[in-house]
Amino acid sequence: MSDVITPPSDPDRISVKEFFEDVHPGKPVLIRNLAARDHQYAHFLQTPAVQLHCETASCQGIRFFEPTERKQSSPEKDANHFLRFVCRNCKTYSKTYAFWSYVDKDKVNGQLMKFGEDPPFGPPTPARVITLIGSERDYYLKGRRSENQGLGIAAFAYYRRVVENRKTHIITEIIRVAQKVGASQEVLDELVKAQAETQFSRAVDTIKHGIPQSLLIDGHNPLTLLHSALSEGLHAQTDAQCLELATSIRVVLTELVDRMSLALKEEEELSTAVSRLLLSNAEKATRGANGG
Numbered sequence: 001m002s003d004v005i006t007p008p009s010d011p012d013r014i015s016v017k018e019f020f021e022d023v024h025p026g027k028p029v030l031i032r033n034l035a036a037r038d039h040q041y042a043h044f045l046q047t048p049a050v051q052l053h054c055e056t057a058s059c060q061g062i063r064f065f066e067p068t069e070r071k072q073s074s075p076e077k078d079a080n081h082f083l084r085f086v087c088r089n090c091k092t093y094s095k096t097y098a099f100w101s102y103v104d105k106d107k108v109n110g111q112l113m114k115f116g117e118d119p120p121f122g123p124p125t126p127a128r129v130i131t132l133i134g135s136e137r138d139y140y141l142k143g144r145r146s147e148n149q150g151l152g153i154a155a156f157a158y159y160r161r162v163v164e165n166r167k168t169h170i171i172t173e174i175i176r177v178a179q180k181v182g183a184s185q186e187v188l189d190e191l192v193k194a195q196a197e198t199q200f201s202r203a204v205d206t207i208k209h210g211i212p213q214s215l216l217i218d219g220h221n222p223l224t225l226l227h228s229a230l231s232e233g234l235h236a237q238t239d240a241q242c243l244e245l246a247t248s249i250r251v252v253l254t255e256l257v258d259r260m261s262l263a264l265k266e267e268e269e270l271s272t273a274v275s276r277l278l279l280s281n282a283e284k285a286t287r288g289a290n291g292g
Contacts, residue, residue: 013031014032015031015032016033016045016048019114020047020050020097021051024148024149025114025115025117025121025148026149027113028100028111028112028113029111030111031109031110031111033108033109034101034110035075035103035107035110042072043072043073043075043103044070044072045070045071045072045081045101047067048067049065049066049085049088050064050065051063051065052085052095054089054090055093056092058090059087059089063088063090064089065085065094066085067083067085068094069083069084075103075104076103076105078100078101078102079100080100080115081098081099081101082098083099085097095118096117097116098117099115120144125144126257128257129253132166132253133166135165136161136162139158139161140158140159140162142158143162143250144250146158146246152238152239152240152242152243152244152245153234155242155243156243159246159249160249163200163230164200167197167203168195170223171191171223172195173260174191174211174215174260175191175192175195176264177212177263177264181212184209187210187211187212190207190208190209194206194207200230201230203223204224204227211223212263215259215263217255217259222253226252229245229248229249229252230249232245
């Protein structure tokens with residue numbers, strides 16, 4: 001049993017759980033209820049179970065991860081640690097953190113900072129996104145690492161390069177969806193024309209009739225959203241503003257990929273269902289004609 005004394009709340013402090021789940025490496029943060037004492041009055045860092053993405057085939061989603069050991073602490077002293085968390089569900093996938101700790105004089109609160117984590121900080125990159133960005137994969141991953149480390153200008157620059165260089169392939173996939181869902185010829189003609197444009201901004205301006213409804217994000221054309229973010233430019237923004245824009249670019253791009261994949265899957269399933277019903281009706285008609 002731990003002996004925990006909770007001091008007055010401090011809105012600037014976060015929990016240990018929030019630190020491991022949400023804070024990128026290199027950022028020192030104030031922590032509440034960082035340390036405690038056991039029944040033998042030994043001081044230790046409180047490391048609760050955290051919720052992380054597990055990539056094993058049996059999980060493929062957010063699961064609880066348990067720490068494999070307990071770390072000792074000393075008030076008013078700092079220390080460096082390695083700590084491994086293992087998925088509670090599959091018991092095979094793990095994540096390791098390298099971090100620094102400092103426990104305050106009150107023996108309860110303190111500070112934490114990550115040096116790094118493996119696998120890297122941040123949500124996993126869906127395989128469908130990697131497929132879409134193709135030859136720009138390395139730049140996309142550099143953008144993810146920059147974003148995870150809070151390097152806004154670098155992340156923005158990498159993501160802008162990816163979107164602009166993969167513009168043609170992105171629109172090609174949108175055309176595939178448009179053809180599958182039976183979009184009008186006007187829409188298809190505009191998309192083909194946009195596909196031939198060399199600049200992303202001109203390609204977006206070419207699309208007057210929009211894109212298939214199933215690809216809209218909160219009612220907005222994702223290409224227009226991406227163009228709006230990319231048009232902000234690096235020189236007029238702070239690093240923090242660039243980081244927000246970079247994150248928005250990644251989220252919109254990922255959502256677009258998911259919607260394209262879902263639209264193609266749903267259309268394929270619908271076509272299969274229609275074919276089965278038509279075949280069944282044809283078989284019934286044949287049996288009826290033969291007196292069966």
